[in-house]
Amino acid sequence: MTRPRAPRAPDRPIATAELCDRYGRLYTAAITDVLDHHGRYTQTLPHDIVGLTPGTRVAGLAFPATGRPSRAPDPERAIRAFLTLLGAVPRDSVLVVQANDDVAAHFGELSAVAMKARGVRGVVIDGATRDAAYILRERFPVFCRYRTPLDSLPRWRAVAWGRLVTIGGVRIAPGDVVVGDLDGIAVVPRALAVPVLLECERLLSTENRVRAAVRKGMAPLAAYEKFGVF
Numbered sequence: 001m002t003r004p005r006a007p008r009a010p011d012r013p014i015a016t017a018e019l020c021d022r023y024g025r026l027y028t029a030a031i032t033d034v035l036d037h038h039g040r041y042t043q044t045l046p047h048d049i050v051g052l053t054p055g056t057r058v059a060g061l062a063f064p065a066t067g068r069p070s071r072a073p074d075p076e077r078a079i080r081a082f083l084t085l086l087g088a089v090p091r092d093s094v095l096v097v098q099a100n101d102d103v104a105a106h107f108g109e110l111s112a113v114a115m116k117a118r119g120v121r122g123v124v125i126d127g128a129t130r131d132a133a134y135i136l137r138e139r140f141p142v143f144c145r146y147r148t149p150l151d152s153l154p155r156w157r158a159v160a161w162g163r164l165v166t167i168g169g170v171r172i173a174p175g176d177v178v179v180g181d182l183d184g185i186a187v188v189p190r191a192l193a194v195p196v197l198l199e200c201e202r203l204l205s206t207e208n209r210v211r212a213a214v215r216k217g218m219a220p221l222a223a224y225e226k227f228g229v230f
Contacts, residue, residue: 014194016061016092020121023179024059026200028186030207031179034199038192045185046168049124051143052132054182058141060094060121062176062187065161068100070154078157085158086111091119094178098165099127104155105148109134116140124178124185126167143180203229 014022023031028044035043051057065085070078089095095115099106107123109131115123122141129135129144130151164173170187172178177188177196188196206229213223224230 014197019177019193019197020060020092022197022201023177023188024057026059026179026197026204028179028181028183030200030203031186031188031196034196034203035186035188035192037199038196040189040192042169043187043189045124045170045187046126046145047184048145049126049143049167049185050145051141051180051182052129052136056141056143056180056182058094058122058124058143058178058180060092060178061090061174062096062172062178063089063093063161063174064096064098064163064165064172065158066098066100066163066165067106067156067158069103070157073154074157075153078153081158082152085161086114088161089115089118089120092121094121094180095123096165096167096172096178097123097125097127098167099125099156101127101156102146103148104128104150104152105130106152106156107142107144109138112138112140112142122180124180141180143185 032044097106106125106127107129112135116138125144127144128146128148129142130147130149132147135142162174164171172187173190175190177193179186206227210223210227210229220230
């Protein structure tokens with residue numbers, strides 16, 4: 001819990017790669033605390049979207065995509081659409097897939113290899129992955145709802161990308177910041193990306209002082225009254 005702090009403008013523009021790297025050093029609980037102070041109370045994705053391992057972390061700019069189950073399978077059309085989608089994901093992005101499906105896998109090992117080679121930072125799927133063991137060897141961050149060996153090609157196809165999607169009531173637009181860790185996935189609206197980053201960094205610095213004080217025996221209320229954070 002924290003007291004609101006006024007945002008401070010950065011001393012210089014923050015490049016995309018640096019912005020993502022700095023968000024990657026934060027944790028989602030701090031990010032959501034700061035978003036609460038901006039009146040953004042529903043910026044976390046459903047809690048059943050989790051990393052392939054407890055240590056999976058991701059931070060990057062959202063590149064949303066959406067798809068739907070295919071009742072009239074056309075594997076050639078489906079694979080071409082999906083590969084075109086993969087080729088459109090920019091460097092330093094996190095591919096965010098709104099699958100609208102609970103049957104097939106919507107991502108796999110070859111996709112992870114291609115994304116990693118192109119500087120994509122990870123993928124968040126409101127759906128499934130497969131080839132989980134191979135993806136873990138690649139050390140490519142994947143968050144998903146479930147796993148299945150079922151291929152998407154005869155069952156599902158991508159229909160649009162680079163446009164806003166809504167997952168669990170959270171709107172995700174291209175360029176929003178997506179951060180995932182063991183607690184879940186937070187989405188920072190693009191317009192707030194820099195102020196939220198700076199406030200989070202100040203918050204973490206203050207929390208380090210609180211942590212040191214309570215380890216030395218300071219009472220929690222006294223620590224809150226001194227630092228404004230607990």
